[in-house]
Amino acid sequence: MDKPPISELRDSDGLIPINVWLAGRSYRILIPAAEEMAVRRSVKDADQKIAELRQHYGGKDDQDFVAMCLLMYATAEAGNTVNAINEEILESMIRKIDKALGPD
Numbered sequence: 001m002d003k004p005p006i007s008e009l010r011d012s013d014g015l016i017p018i019n020v021w022l023a024g025r026s027y028r029i030l031i032p033a034a035e036e037m038a039v040r041r042s043v044k045d046a047d048q049k050i051a052e053l054r055q056h057y058g059g060k061d062d063q064d065f066v067a068m069c070l071l072m073y074a075t076a077e078a079g080n081t082v083n084a085i086n087e088e089i090l091e092s093m094i095r096k097i098d099k100a101l102g103p104d
Contacts, residue, residue, distance in 0.1 A: 023050050023062045046073070 015030040020043040031039050049072065050065045057065075 022047050023066050025062075 014032055016033045016036065017028055017030050018036060018039070019026055019028050020040065021027075022043055029039075046069055049069045050062075053065045053068050054060075057068075
């Protein structure tokens with residue numbers, strides 16, 4: 001099965017091509033137009049984090065810094081997920097306690 005040309009994907013899915021720089025390399029990606037600013041901001045933040053890692057851990061390959069940055073973001077996201085789950089559990093417990101205590 002043939003893949004549609006990128007131009008068709010752009011038109012049909014509302015995707016736009018953008019060029020971003022990360023760790024000194026250019027990447028051309030297709031993204032939803034509505035997400036362009038968020039993607040550019042995320043790439044800028046990641047590139048700054050890679051630059052910080054490069055200063056602290058000199059002598060490593062850029063791929064190492066990209067991997068370290070990715071791991072930092074993944075760990076932070078996992079922590080956010082755990083916090084959201086804990087918040088749901090706490091809210092459920094509060095509702096149960098309120099129900100057990102009854103109306104005022």
